[in-house]
Amino acid sequence: MAAARGRLSGYDTPAMTDQVVSLATPYRTHTCGQLRASDAGSTAKLSGWVHRRRDHGPLIFLDLRDRHGITQVVIDKADAPVAHDQASRVRPEFVVSVSGTVSPRLPATENTKLPTGAIELQATDLEILSDAKTPPFYINDPDAPVDELVRLKYRYLDIRREPMQRRLMLRSRMVQAIREVHHANGFVEIETPTLIKSTPEGARDFIVPSRLQPGTVYALPQSPQQLKQLLMIAGMDRYMQIARCYRDEDLRGDRQPEFTQLDLEMSFVDEAAVMAFVEAMTIEVSKATVPERPILQEPFPIFTYDEVLERFGSDKPDLRFGMELVDLGSVLVTSDGTPASGFAVFDSTLAAGGRVKAIVAPGMAGVTRREIDELTERARRLGAKGLAYLALEQGGEIKGPIAKFLDDDTKRAMIERCAADEGDLILIVADTAAVVADVLGRLRVELGDRLGLADPEVLAYVWIHRFPMYQWDAELERWHATHNPFSGVLPEDEALLVTASGEADRPSPDDPAGRARALQYDLALNGWELGGGSIRIHRRALLEQSLQLQGHSLDGMQEKFGAVLDAFEYGAPPHGGIALGIDRWVALLAQQTNIREVMAFPKTQSGSDPMLEAPSVPEPGQYDELGLRFVGSSKPETDKD
């Protein structure tokens, strides 16, 4: 049936246009989104779900729906008494098959809201393929709110609804575009196993007990990190994979226990080469997927880690609006650098080497005491000791509890430094650099959201690089890799990979290693971290040095990373790559704030699947086979530790 070939319509994907196998079958000649005025006069057969039924007695209208669209079917008792009889039995979500004539609609009865609205199918035959219980929520109303639990329990009905269909098709189109760009650029798609070895780094592993080797476990991969590096050593040059990853940590709106990464790795590249490819790929995928969404800046802006923290208080800044952090330190000291604002909190913070910074909330000078209290509470919960503010009222008056401590010159200088206008609210935090950045960075995002400063249509991609190699773990009293234990170091910082004591097993927070910067780059989009990557260390000696700083003994690292370390002795090319969170990326492109909305079958915050009722108690005997025994609840009341 040639008629079914070619361009589909409705909310279907353009990628289907070159389909090889026709959708036409004994059940249908067209999809429900396909027929147009030009088809008038021909006969057609459609199958789909009954979206809505409008029963006028001798005349019944059915809106027939599939994922391609909706077509109106008319059943006239005078023309087709048998079909009419069937149609009066039909209810929403019945699956029916209708044959008839494609008729142009009467002039005043066209429906401009439907792509198929110029025609209707005049039924001659109607067959009920499947009847349906009344669904637990509205399939035919895309806006109807439904309890999250009910949606997940009946996910197959939720996915039948238009918004989920749209998002899953968007995701499909995006993944297709990703593959096309990579294949066009010489990447080889290689699958890696999901039963691998547990690595005690990073997140908690999901583990799978081995039956053949009782007492041992596989781990599900947190990412294919080591395997893709081994593929580079294997000579696979440019590798990519749409990889499922698993992390047994607590869930969030942007975190599920299993999720999908675009994982890629390239050999004989430097940082600029990886970033250039990823950026070009990202732009191409964005334009193929959501051509209507403007990209804020091309080429993407590149910030150093230090700079984004200084200016935005975040390592994943939302660049769709300004409201940057302003350093007030220099206007609060005398010419010789002595803190002299008159406000003791500022002065003592500066004297102790801390920072005093501000953000300007435009037009918020008139906030109520209650709102200020809420902001202050929010700041405290984020770790600040308090939140100072100056409200620039219309007419030039400066209000706020700290105003009386500051002399007029100081206040003027602060306002000038902030470039604040009348009607603005200046929010100030005085603390260590890290706390100031974190608190103001989060308040910036929250206020930007509340004030509607971010254009929801804009895609603001941004690179962040030059991360510190290591962060001090105060609890374990050792350094750990900021991102990835294999990340390389800037060549000029290589000499810093040492401890002050000179002994790798005696680290301290003041070690030179704390100043070493990694060949690490993150890609952020609209305030979300899309992903990160690095140029890896490919020389075994340097890798050992770096791992030792992270508290691994030579024996220990051989135990944990032996395969990679050994492989490095057989000729490892310089290499690097990146991993991007597909779920987060689609969610952002679909303007969703929760990745559940772009996953077909996600889990709840407690990690359960209400539809399949997973996880579940194993069958009798399954533990035995594995040599396991369940010894108690997840909260043992033992007093060990």
Added chain:
RNA sequence: GGACCCGUGGUGUAGCGGCCCAACAUGCCAGCCUGUCACGCUGGAGAUCGCCGGUUCGAAUCCGGUCGGGUCCGCCA
């Protein structure tokens, strides 16, 4: 591990000590209707208010616990 919000016919909400064996919308069922497209009209059925316990003469309503969902902190890149 912790904080906060939510749980009332199928769905979404209202009610927040007696006026409630619970209201509204929609859905569902039945009847009527030849041009609707969220069709319309008439009538009807449907919830002991997540669960357990307590306070009270009296609890959907107050208190404690618990289960489930959500948001966030810790955790996680």
